[in-house]
Amino acid sequence: IENPAIFLETNIMGTAVLMDACRKYGIQRYHQVSTDEVYGDLPLDRPDLFFTETTPIHTSSPYSSSKASADLLVLAYHRTYGLPVTISRCSNNYGPYHFPEKLIPLMIINALHDKPLPVYGDGLNVRDWLYVEDHCRAIDLILQKGHVGEVYNIGGHNEMRNIDIVKLICKELGKPESLIHHVTDRKGHDRRYAIDPTKIHKELGWLPETKFADGIKKTIQWYLDHEDWWQPIISGEYQQYYQKMYGSRG
Template structure:
């Protein structure tokens, strides 16, 4: 299979590229990535010399470049390219609209013209909005009720994908996943920020009272689900990919503290994020029943492996945190203490 992967130098995208090239050494992957602040070619240092891999730096919102690359005769396009940090979208939504909406439109239009056999849009559970504690998990038929500019931009992209499928017959599949964690995650996100701050002896910021609930999935399990969708998914469908592991943010951070032998004095409560969603949870019954998806990693095992990876790979995260020190973005996660 020949894949055009967009955003393959980011966290989930790079893990997917590595997973595919290791699992399917006869497949070809062209990785198109703009290399914004969260894109990092070090994420793929161990696969960059493989014969089936090629990298092109560029913007999915550049019609000329996308048109040129889309002409390569791909079996599928897998779109990870996105601005993803909610706090950054609150500070300035314009990059999110450009990449997450206009960029997806450019990709869809080029895929339509070149009759790409499958367009896989990798989306997020945040498009569904927020749940109360007593609510059942979101299903694929839940309404889209995004509460942040980031989530709204992803919902808009999902609706464009639906429109291109219904209007033009473009074979599109949308996946919506819960919170990912694992190696190579940019250290402004909760788990890598907590681990690396603790390794530096710095405090870990906690939004509000820390009781917000997230559903966590190990990134390799997410990649395995995407592989199944590529091979067995039905165009026009949406597949939720949940982790089956709901946890309050505060409880998650306490587990990270335990794994690193640190006390709760390192936790610092900060003002809550505007419009902070209370709870995310996904019902993954559809992908489990129709495609046979199973998670291979327990949460405890995966979190232990993730913490160990950051402990052993300071060469990777240290330069990124140095870069964040000069970041004027006003959210508390890149702690400057």
């Protein structure tokens, strides 16, 4: 949102650079890790609707547009040059080593320091949460058994509202919900993402193994045990970014 040009350069031109390298050196597979954001969003009052691989691309932000552009470029390299490609579009990941700017680690770290927990808008935005190890298993399956030229949706069947996740983190850490602080909503903030992973289940046998209730506890414990990893990250330059994203939205 703050500087979309970075994503255009990385996600579009960067993808082209990688694929050209694959062509030059005869790489056996190029796999594109994409996002469910390329489909846009779903209405909150239609829980029966899900993203499938045939859902039209309908992006909401410069970031998701850059990812959709990269996907189209990957498929074009497959058709034009015969590059062996696959694409996966995943829902929101969570788990160890999640960068502190993201919702779950941000709330865990702020709660540990009894700092305000900034929630965009009304907090009713819904995301389909996927434990990172389940995602990695899916990518490995696609690389080993996936069909070249195909797109596979990877979803966790773990739909949660942002506000409910924040309240759950407060409960797990024994912190009061009074720490929750609603801030001005993000521009172009999609309301609901939800993936139908039927294709990857039927073709490759993949299903998520980690339920959100279990995964969030493991994630919280990881951050409690690994302060030496995230503490240096949240100091210095990160604080300037944090103030830009949340400090002026109160």
